[in-house]
Amino acid sequence: MDELKIVKALAHPVRMDILKWLKEPEKHFGIQEHPVGMGVCANQFQRCGLAQSTVSGHLATLSRAGLVTTRRIG
Template identity: 70%
Template sequence: MDRDEILKALAHPVRVNILAWLKEPQHHFPSQEHPLDLGVCAGQFERCGLSQSTVSSHLAVLQRAGLVTTRKVGQWIFYRRDEETIAAFLKSLGDL
């Protein structure tokens, strides 16, 4: 876990929102055709008012920081929060 990389990723409110949306995908993406236990398909974020290129950029930053994991199924990429990394990050903040 790279705490500095995570802090940079969390510096943008859209990325914080994406993490919040991924925490409760059934609430924010109820119309996704694929099972939500796979994660949320990147295309679903466009419904939140973001362009595909913007979504891709933000998801890439979150992935580099280790805050989300990906799973490719066919042509789709699904995103989920990495709860283990998030918990370790939060614990590290308490250790300051």
């Protein structure tokens, strides 16, 4: 893992919130089209008041740092 990428990814408060929410997905993302065991839809993160494209950018940063994995469904 690239430590610098991890530190940069964790430096943003929204990304820290996203990681906290993903730690307990059933608690924060219980209602969605598919079971949370399959993952969390990016549009579920709009709770932070950001556009889906902005959230996707944050998820991409977390993914590049190796902190989350992403995949497209549908």
